[in-house]
Amino acid sequence: MIEVTGSLKRRLAVWLLSTVTGLGALLMLEAWVSTHRAAERAFDSQLEAAALTIAEAVQWQAGEPLVEVPAAALQILATRHQERVFYAVLDAYGEAVSTNMPFTLQPEWRARVADAPSALTTDFDGTSWRLYGREYDSAGWVSQEPVQVWVGHTRVGRQALGDELFERTLSRFLAMVLLAGILMAMALRVALGPMRRLRRQLRHRNADDMGPLDARVPEEMRELAQTLDHLFARQRHSREALLRFTADASHQLKTPLAGLKSTSELALKSQDPADWQAALLAVHDGADRTSRLASQLLSLARLRHIGEEGKVAPLDIVAVLRESVLDWAGREVARDHDLGLAELPVGPLWVRAEGWAIRELLGNLIDNALRYTKAGSEITLGLCQQRETVSLYVEDDGPGVPFEARERLLQPFERGGRQDTDGSGLGLAIVDSIARRLGGRLSLSERSPHGLIVTLHLPLVDHQCDQNATRLDDPDATREAPP
Amino acid sequence: MIPLRRRFAWMLLLPLCALTISARAQVTPLVVEAALDHDVVAPLLEAFRRAHPEIDLEFHDRSTLTVDALVSEADPAPDVVISSAMPWQMARVNEGYAQRLDSPAARSWPAWAKWRDEVFGFTFEPIVMAYRLDLSKHMMPPQTHADLHTLLTTEQTQLRGKVTTYSPLKSGVGYTLFQQDARYTPRFWDLVAGMGRVNASLEANTRSMLEGLSDGRYWLGYNLLGSYAMVWAQEHPEVIVQVPQDYSLVMMRMAFIHRDAPHPGAAATFVDFLLGREGQRVLAGQTPLFSVRPDVVGPYTAARLRDQVGEQLYPIPLNASLLAFVDPQRRKAFLARWRREFERSRKVSSEP
Numbered sequence: 146m147i148e149v150t151g152s153l154k155r156r157l158a159v160w161l162l163s164t165v166t167g168l169g170a171l172l173m174l175e176a177w178v179s180t181h182r183a184a185e186r187a188f189d190s191q192l193e194a195a196a197l198t199i200a201e202a203v204q205w206q207a208g209e210p211l212v213e214v215p216a217a218a219l220q221i222l223a224t225r226h227q228e229r230v231f232y233a234v235l236d237a238y239g240e241a242v243s244t245n246m247p248f249t250l251q252p253e254w255r256a257r258v259a260d261a262p263s264a265l266t267t268d269f270d271g272t273s274w275r276l277y278g279r280e281y282d283s284a285g286w287v288s289q290e291p292v293q294v295w296v297g298h299t300r301v302g303r304q305a306l307g308d309e310l311f312e313r314t315l316s317r318f319l320a321m322v323l324l325a326g327i328l329m330a331m332a333l334r335v336a337l338g339p340m341r342r343l344r345r346q347l348r349h350r351n352a353d354d355m356g357p358l359d360a361r362v363p364e365e366m367r368e369l370a371q372t373l374d375h376l377f378a379r380q381r382h383s384r385e386a387l388l389r390f391t392a393d394a395s396h397q398l399k400t401p402l403a404g405l406k407s408t409s410e411l412a413l414k415s416q417d418p419a420d421w422q423a424a425l426l427a428v429h430d431g432a433d434r435t436s437r438l439a440s441q442l443l444s445l446a447r448l449r450h451i452g453e454e455g456k457v458a459p460l461d462i463v464a465v466l467r468e469s470v471l472d473w474a475g476r477e478v479a480r481d482h483d484l485g486l487a488e489l490p491v492g493p494l495w496v497r498a499e500g501w502a503i504r505e506l507l508g509n510l511i512d513n514a515l516r517y518t519k520a521g522s523e524i525t526l527g528l529c530q531q532r533e534t535v536s537l538y539v540e541d542d543g544p545g546v547p548f549e550a551r552e553r554l555l556q557p558f559e560r561g562g563r564q565d566t567d568g569s570g571l572g573l574a575i576v577d578s579i580a581r582r583l584g585g586r587l588s589l590s591e592r593s594p595h596g597l598i599v600t601l602h603l604p605l606v607d608h609q610c611d612q613n614a615t616r617l618d619d620p621d622a623t624r625e626a627p628p
Numbered sequence: 629m630i631p632l633r634r635r636f637a638w639m640l641l642l643p644l645c646a647l648t649i650s651a652r653a654q655v656t657p658l659v660v661e662a663a664l665d666h667d668v669v670a671p672l673l674e675a676f677r678r679a680h681p682e683i684d685l686e687f688h689d690r691s692t693l694t695v696d697a698l699v700s701e702a703d704p705a706p707d708v709v710i711s712s713a714m715p716w717q718m719a720r721v722n723e724g725y726a727q728r729l730d731s732p733a734a735r736s737w738p739a740w741a742k743w744r745d746e747v748f749g750f751t752f753e754p755i756v757m758a759y760r761l762d763l764s765k766h767m768m769p770p771q772t773h774a775d776l777h778t779l780l781t782t783e784q785t786q787l788r789g790k791v792t793t794y795s796p797l798k799s800g801v802g803y804t805l806f807q808q809d810a811r812y813t814p815r816f817w818d819l820v821a822g823m824g825r826v827n828a829s830l831e832a833n834t835r836s837m838l839e840g841l842s843d844g845r846y847w848l849g850y851n852l853l854g855s856y857a858m859v860w861a862q863e864h865p866e867v868i869v870q871v872p873q874d875y876s877l878v879m880m881r882m883a884f885i886h887r888d889a890p891h892p893g894a895a896a897t898f899v900d901f902l903l904g905r906e907g908q909r910v911l912a913g914q915t916p917l918f919s920v921r922p923d924v925v926g927p928y929t930a931a932r933l934r935d936q937v938g939e940q941l942y943p944i945p946l947n948a949s950l951l952a953f954v955d956p957q958r959r960k961a962f963l964a965r966w967r968r969e970f971e972r973s974r975k976v977s978s979e980p
Contacts, residue, residue, distance in 0.1 A: 213958045214948030216811070221949030227744045229722050230948055239635060243957045484647045 154333055161329055165322055175524050176314045181307035182241050185275070188224070188303045192277035195221040196262075196294045199232060203292055210236055212243050212293050222412020226302030231274065237290035250295060254278060258293055266300070273300045294336070343370070355381035393558045394442050397570075401435040441571040444505070445557065448578040459606050460500060461493035462535060463528060469501045469507040470526055481520035484511065487527025494535050496530065498583045498601045507577045509572040510539040510599055518543030534602050542596040576601075637917050641848035645885075656685045658894040661702070663692040664881055665835075668855065671914035676901050683894045692716065692800040695862065699725050705888040707895035708911060710881055712853075713800030714749075714944055715807075717882040721747045722951055731897055733903040737870035741880060741920050741946055743798035749880030749946050750902045751911065754854035754919035754937070755805055757870045758838065758861070763790075763847040764868075772874040780822030787826040790847040792837045795830035796966055801879065802832075805851045807953045807962060808877055808944050820866035823850075851862050853879065855916040871937040878943040881917070886922040 158168040198218035204211050212234045233244035237257055248269055257263050258278035278296035283292050339362050346360055355377050362370045368599050405428055412424030467486065474484045492591040507526070514524045518541050529536040546554060553559045555577040571589075576599070580587040585603040592598050662669075664755075666689040673687055688706075692699070692713035699720045700707055709725075711717050720726065726746035734745055741749040757776065759769050767783050770776040780787065794802020809816045829839045829846065834853040838860045840846040854869065854876075861869045883902055885895040902908040905924065912919035912926025919929045926932075934941060944950070952958055 156766075211957060213961050214952045216952035219948040221950045227948070229724065230951065243955055245719065245951060245955065269804040272724070568748070 152480035153337070154330075157329070157333060158326075161326070165325070168409050169318060169322065170529070173315060173316065176318075177307075177311050180310035180314060181303070184303045184307035185309060187195060187306065188275065188298075188300075189277060192264060192275065192296050192298070193262070193279070194221075195232070195296045196277055196279045198530065199234065199296065200279070200292075200294045201279040203234060203281065204286065205283065208284075208287035208487075210234065210242050210283065210287065210290075214243060214245075214288075222296055222298050224302045226296065226305060228300075228302055229272070231276070231295070231297040233293075233295040235293040235295065237292070239293075242292065246296075248276075248297070250276075250278070255293060258295075259291075261297070274298065275303065275445055298600060314418055338608055347373075355384065386428050390557060397438060397442075397558055398435065401431050401438065405431045405435070417581055436503075438571070441575060445571055445575050445578060448575060448582060457497050457499055459495040460498050460503065462496045462498070462503065462537065462603070463489050463492075463494050465500060465503045466507065466526060466528060466537065469504055469511075473511045478515055479511075482524040483521070484515075485523070485525055487525050490526055490530050494530060495606050496535060497581070497606050498603065502583060506576050506601065507539075509576045513539045513572045513599075514539055514543070530605075533603055533605055536600050536602050538598055538600040540592050540596060540598040542592065545591055545595045545597045546589065548591070555587065573599075631658075635889055655682060655684045656891050656894040657686060657710070658707045658891055658898055659683045659686045659688070659704075659706045660710060660898065661688050661690060661695050661698050661706040662708075662881075663690060663695045663712050664710050665689060665856070669860070669914055670916065672902075672907060672910045672917075675713075675818060675906065675910040676898065679901065679906065680894075682895060683897060685898070687858075691752050694734055696720065696800070703789040704890045705886045707889040707891050708883060708898055709883055710883040711800075712753075712879055712881050714804055714880065714946070715885065716742065717747060718950040720950070721884055722948070725887050727889070727892065729885060729899055731896065731900045731903075733900050733905075738920065738922075740943065743946055747882050747884040747946075748899065748903055749882050749943075750908075750920060751855070751879075752920050752933065752943070753879045754918075754933060754941060755877040755879060755915075756852050756854040756857050757872060758841055758849040758852050758857050759868055759870065760841050760844065761866050761868065762844070762849045766933065769870065770848070771867070771870060772872055773813075773815075774874065776848075777815070777819050777822055779828055779848075780819070784825055787848065789827055789829070791826050791828040791850065792839075792840055792846040792848070793823060793828055793850040794832055795832055796963060798830070801853070802851065803892055803959070803962075804944065804950075804953060805877060805879070806966065808864040809851075810962070812875065812942075817965070819888070819968040820966060821882055821972065824972065838864075838867065851877075855918065859916045867968040871940075873938075873940065875940050875942050876937065878941050880920075880943065880946060882946070 150450060177592050195218045198215050198221065199212065200210050202215050202218075214232060218232070220229055222228065222232065231244075231246050231248055233246075233252070233257070234242040235248065236242050239250070239252070240536075246269075254263075254265060254557075255261065255278070256423070259280050262277070262279035264275060264277040266273060274296060274297050278293055278295040280293045281289070327626045339360075343358075343360055343362060343366070346358070357374045357377060358370055360370060408424050408427045408431065412421050415421070415424075467489065470484065470486050473479055511524065514522075518524070522541055522543050524539065524541045526537070526539050529538065550559075554573050557574040559573070577587050580601055580603075584600055588602065589598045590600065652954060656919075666673075666687065669687075673685060677681075677685055688735045692711050693716075695711045696713060696716040698706060721743060726744075728745050730745070734742070734748065737748055748916055757770060763769055767779060768775075768784070770779055778820050782940055794805060796803040804817070806820075809819075825966070828850075829840070831840070834856045837846065837849040837852055838857060841849055841863045842860075852869075854871065857867070857869045861867045883899055885899055887891065891919070902911075903921075907922070908919040908921045908924045909926065911917050912924045912929045916928050918928065918933060921929075930941075
């Protein structure tokens, strides 16, 4: 199922946007502070100039400082923003020699200015003011005392300049972000080009074209392309296997059907009821075999196409094995063989498997052993417990299978080069399918001096852990896995 | 007719008035404290009353120093303050006694005639010399400051007691004019010394100087308000007005709305009217106060004055530098020097 979780473009855009917004906010905060600081500095220097101009005009007369405030100083203070202005000239005792407004200059400000010129921001008359104070040494004939010159103005111009500078910075930044966004979108378009090309190629592909991809992709998409190639290859193989299986199955079914047809034709030509009788028997046998073949084909097809269906309950393989062998030993077909059990481990061994699957598997193995060995052969089933796995084996002392034929045995319709039996060649293929389904592995080995051992390796499970859960989930599990 | 119409309006308003407090409450009072001759400005006030019958305008004509004192002391505060004492007006605005006027007329007002959009110079009054016809019988009447200085030096005896000018101590306008004169040239002090030599009479206002000229007490007046002098000269042919040919100062009446104006709405309407096309039209046509607006036509406009007397008009700049004039120490020093120069020459001249 394909679930579309947002678009790459949007995700990138969101990332870009949030990063830019976050960083931008910080940047703009910094810009705001620095532009306003720059504006303060620019205007403070005007305060400084005005203070200097006023200080120039201070003169001593009869032991008193005298100042004729220069008009220019006031114009400097007012700036082109027409600020309200303040000035004061204080004598050494903090008394105003000359001032234009009843500003209260705090003693600590005066003390600070006595050390070094300084500027400060304060509120007066409901307005924010910037004041600058500076102490000048001055001397007359009678007294030699320092005077403090204080100047100040309202802060409209500073704010206007700061805002103006900030606005300029802001607009430049926004233009940059916009440009970056456009470039990003274009880059994205270019970068996603190979993806679009691949998509177009896939869309235009023939439905049954399983050949490898022929596309130029960037490094980042190599894995995707390779995975697609693997997928195509697997599909190709499974399709081929399916076709082969269908062809084989048709062929296998055709042979007995042709036999039936010829037998019945011969019988129809004959007038002898005895021939009819024999033909009917032959037809009966043939139908039996065909029906068995068909049922095996069916179960193989079913096994191969059954999907994983949830969690399978643990099963005691010892009990199932014992039960199956007892069942088979009592059958007519096993009358001529020595079917037996090796010594089984004590106590249950738990594997994750369905009962029917194990029974089918055992049935096929036993049936094979019975079919492909001479009467009187010995067939032994047993269990070997390893650390994490359990091995279920079926051994016989029949003629065995040559090494080179063993691998092929697991393919459908393979009889290990034997044409002398009426087996369909599907048994081991079914067993193999079941083994794969159970997460196990099938191995064939030689028994000395002769004979074949078929071993199924299955992983063991720790039954104690999920016994309770199993009981709650699946009432059948208790029946199949008695404690 | 008028009472009838008024009654009709009354009947229309009656239902509304019943809902509000009373009919009288419909009229907003407006108090204007001004250093501006009522006679001169009467047409403007009349025009305002006609345009805004809903405002009950109360106009007080006072001296510049009284107006200045009222700004901080009057309770309740006046709504609008008008004065020709530019530095004092400026100082009050700087102290925060004015409030901003935000109107189209205020915004388009020339920048050189306003400050902070709070105070507006709404007239354009040249400062002139005036002389009596008698003077021209005895000597060449002065056309420039230099001419005046020469006359004061060469015609000492004839001019003794016949010259008048502002008293810098008693008149804020006079003080401002002298300060501005002194800013332009240091030779101004020679002029003051010359005034002292002829024992010039110091008057507190232009009207007294004009009366003296008409009476024959004075032959020559220096630094008179052109606005008053020109009107006077029209009615008194013996008085000739001379706009100085070297430079002529221009004084502006400054108006602002008081920060604590009890009727800020009416005050804004009034100042807006002063600056507006209609107010300035009346100013240019019916008063000698001269309109500042370049788009107003009339006998009394700044543009027309420039056409008549040339480019030597120097308006007293309406900016923070005016504040220096009201600095007490600077004022004291200036007045001290003025007195020194004035007295010294008088002693020198009376010694022989």
